Amino acid sequence: MQAVQTIHIIDDEVVIRISLQALLEAEGYVVQGHESVQSFLDTYLNGDFGCVVTDLYMPQISGLELMCEMSKLRVGVPAIVISGLMDARLSQASEEKGAFRCFQKPVDLYALLVAIHAALVHTYERNQNLAFPRGCIGVADGPIG
Secondary structure: OOEOEEEEEEOOOHHHHHHHHHHHHHOOOEEEEEOOHHHHHHHOOOOOEEEEEEEOOOOOOOHHHHHHHHHHHOOOOOEEEEEOOOOHHHHHHHHHOOEEEEEEOOEEHHHHHHHHHHHHHHHHOOOOOEOOOOOOOOOOOOEEO
8 A cells, every 4th residue: 555645735825825736736746735834733644744835934833933843743744945035044044944945936836846756755765655646747837926
């Protein structure tokens, strides 16, 4: 039996969350959208395979705080950070907290898909029971965000 990889999209902006969810589902991923970090933490199942794509700035709990919480809880899924205000300092801080990759909004869709696929392969390549979605990357180019 193959484990399902769920991509968790965490963004307080509905349009971004729904757009990314539709894109990733079209690529064959199972996707769960979350409007907040707390929503993700409330529904996350320990041992869940997949990836987190999170906005950096959100009400209550930020993307950086999420990374700290993931470390404390030993959530072993890779995280990709997106932000409208990404700069070198924030990118470095995100990577120090464990981000696999960081992107500035609007996000280049092709680059995001490549990063998600790379994060999954890098994290789970030794697990023979995981199914990767069909061929990674057959979307039209264009930004989201």
